[in-house]
Amino acid sequence: MPTLASYGILSASESSHEREVCPVCRGDYKRCRLEICPYLKGVRELLRKIQSSRTVFGSSPPSALIGSWGYPKVLAGPLVPPIQADTSLFDQPARWLEIPLNDLLAMRVSLIRGKRPTRVIDARRPDRILEVLQEIAMAERPLDVELEFEKEPVISPSFHVRASPTGPSAPMRKALIAENPSVPKPVERIISDFDLKASEAVYELYRSGLSDQYIVRLLSIGLLGQKRWRKLVPTEWSITAVDDQLGKRLRSEVRQNPWINEVRIYSSYKHFNRITVFLLPGPWMFEVFEVWHKGAGLKLYHDSELPGDVDRYPENVGGAYHALRLPVLEHLSRERRQASAMLVAEIYEGWIPLGVWRFREICRAALASPPQRFDDLNEALQALRRLIDFPMEIIFHQSRVLRFHLEQTRLPSFIEIL
Numbered sequence: 001m002p003t004l005a006s007y008g009i010l011s012a013s014e015s016s017h018e019r020e021v022c023p024v025c026r027g028d029y030k031r032c033r034l035e036i037c038p039y040l041k042g043v044r045e046l047l048r049k050i051q052s053s054r055t056v057f058g059s060s061p062p063s064a065l066i067g068s069w070g071y072p073k074v075l076a077g078p079l080v081p082p083i084q085a086d087t088s089l090f091d092q093p094a095r096w097l098e099i100p101l102n103d104l105l106a107m108r109v110s111l112i113r114g115k116r117p118t119r120v121i122d123a124r125r126p127d128r129i130l131e132v133l134q135e136i137a138m139a140e141r142p143l144d145v146e147l148e149f150e151k152e153p154v155i156s157p158s159f160h161v162r163a164s165p166t167g168p169s170a171p172m173r174k175a176l177i178a179e180n181p182s183v184p185k186p187v188e189r190i191i192s193d194f195d196l197k198a199s200e201a202v203y204e205l206y207r208s209g210l211s212d213q214y215i216v217r218l219l220s221i222g223l224l225g226q227k228r229w230r231k232l233v234p235t236e237w238s239i240t241a242v243d244d245q246l247g248k249r250l251r252s253e254v255r256q257n258p259w260i261n262e263v264r265i266y267s268s269y270k271h272f273n274r275i276t277v278f279l280l281p282g283p284w285m286f287e288v289f290e291v292w293h294k295g296a297g298l299k300l301y302h303d304s305e306l307p308g309d310v311d312r313y314p315e316n317v318g319g320a321y322h323a324l325r326l327p328v329l330e331h332l333s334r335e336r337r338q339a340s341a342m343l344v345a346e347i348y349e350g351w352i353p354l355g356v357w358r359f360r361e362i363c364r365a366a367l368a369s370p371p372q373r374f375d376d377l378n379e380a381l382q383a384l385r386r387l388i389d390f391p392m393e394i395i396f397h398q399s400r401v402l403r404f405h406l407e408q409t410r411l412p413s414f415i416e417i418l
Contacts, residue, residue, distance in 0.1 A: 054149045054170075056112050058082045059142040061091035062181070064133050065113055065166060066220045068234035072121070076221075076232060077114035077172050078136050080145045087142045093164075093213060093357035097270045097365060104271075105352060108165050114147040114172030120231040123222025132175045137221040138191065139181035140214075148174040163236045164355040186210070191223045198225030199245045206246055212326075212360070216242050236319070239356065243322035248311075250329035255284050257338040262373050263380040264339075267387055268366035272351035275343065275362045276387050277328065280377070280405055282340040283307050286325055287401040288317050290345045291390055298390055304400045320345065323356040327363040342401045344388050377405065 063079040081087055089095055090111060096104055122130055136145060153168035186208040190201050201224040205215045220238040222230045233241065259281045266277040287304035303314035303321050314321035328341045345359060374380035385392040396402065 054152060055147065056080055056082045056149075057084075057144065057146045057178075058112075059084050059087045060136055060139075060145045061087045061089075061111075061142055062136045062139040062145075062217075063091040063111065064137050064217060064221055064235075065115075066232050066235050066238070067115070068236060070117070071234065072231075073117055073119050074232060074234060075115040076118040076130070076133060077116055077169075078133060078145055078147065078175060079111040079113055079166055080147055081110045082112065083110075084144060085142075091213060092211070093355070093361055094211060096357070097361050101271050101350075101352065104354065105165070108354065109167040111166045112147070112153055113166045113169035114149065114175060115169055116172045118232060120222070120233070123230050123232050124227065126222075129172070129175050132177055134221050134223055135177055135181050137217045137223065138183045138187055140184050140187075141182050143181050144178035146174075146176045146178060147172055163239065164357065184208075184210070187218065191218065194227035196224075196226070198229070199249075201225060202242055202245045203249050212242055212246075213357075240319035240322055243319070243326050243356075243360070247322055247325045247329055250326070250333050251284060254329055254332045254338050257332065257336050259283070260335075260337045260339045262375060263377055264371040264373055265380060265383055265387065266366040266369060266371045268362050268369060270362050270365065271358055272348040273358055273362055274346045274348075274389075275324070275359065275366050276346075276384065277363065277366055278342040278344070278380070278384055279328075279339040279371075280342075280401070282338075282405060284338050285340045285401050285404065286328065287342045287399060288314070288321050288324055288345060289343070289395060289398075290317050290320055290347070291388075292347045293349060293389065295349075300394065302398055306400055306404060320356045320359050323360040324363050327360060327367055330364070331367040340401050340405065342395075342399060344384075344395075346389060 058080045060078050060080045065077060065079055067075040069075065079091075081090065089099075090107055099107070116129060118130060123134075126134060136143065149170040150173045151170055153170035155168050186205060187210070190196060190204055193201070196204075198219065202215055202219065205218070206212075216235065216238045218224055219242060220233050220235045222232045224230070260279060261281055263281070264277075264279040266279075268275055285304070285306045288302065290301040292299040301316040301318075303317040305311075324343050324345060328343070332339060343363070372380075372383055374383065381392070384395075388395075
């Protein structure tokens, strides 16, 4: 039997999947070979505006960032661009698919980050600066914020797989809000409920129609959960936690629904990423093949869940697994149907890591489009072969979902035999 290596593929254990850097400068912008670095484009002008006074005044989208380095003492602070305008787009991934990649990157790196060492448990008894951060996180719309830094902000390019990049950063001495934030009533009610578990709070906010990003912000800044357990949660962790918690709730609902009655294929390509969704009639199960096209070779990551499996963290695909699972469960929940799902996420050269949001939103876009429909599984697999840009034999070699469907004795066939 051919091995993955025979297809020019490195397995997940052979390379790091937690951090990606710019393929040109490898994260060291001083060594960049491009005449104009896409990361730094426009950022130097921002620095000139704020270096003389060490202050920035602008409209936060609203947005705040909690780092993970040094946990349980982390760097927390708001993200503020030095402009006064409607900056809501800066923190709304649901609207980013139609923005050119360079424009999206320039928009994100214009967000200046104030940071301050803070214990995660201080969320329960915040000082004045942390109170300001929590007020920013609660806001429904952009609000004017003034930051005063201890020293000049510096640029430190860093691209992470789960979180979107930010711009210059500096230790923060002071943070002030210039207006009263507008807070939706469901948010006021839930953050005031000190007996509600964080998982229940996340689900109630989601059912109230609030965006994933908004819920992530509230969880990250320590505003959800029972009073004695509230704490700051690094933003990267919060993103995965919200996707996972919502997915588990929807999964329990979907498992009660009747199966779909045909094989379906959905697909969408945006920002050098293609998501292909393969749905089969059957009990809920889920599988992801994450394939990075790098030069002449590929890097493959794979995780799955089948009936009877114990919930575990997807060590290979990581947070992208939960980001892809949620849209599929949302789609099936709306249809009041159940299916077995296999997803192929292909990442092509040209993508600069800006977070797992693009998996979630591209998958949603794919599921919003008309699918290819098949009554015959073999025909559907041939159509899948034509859609993906790597050997179909890799999927046959590793897929647990396909193996289940190809080898499982179906009840209708068993009844016919009797």
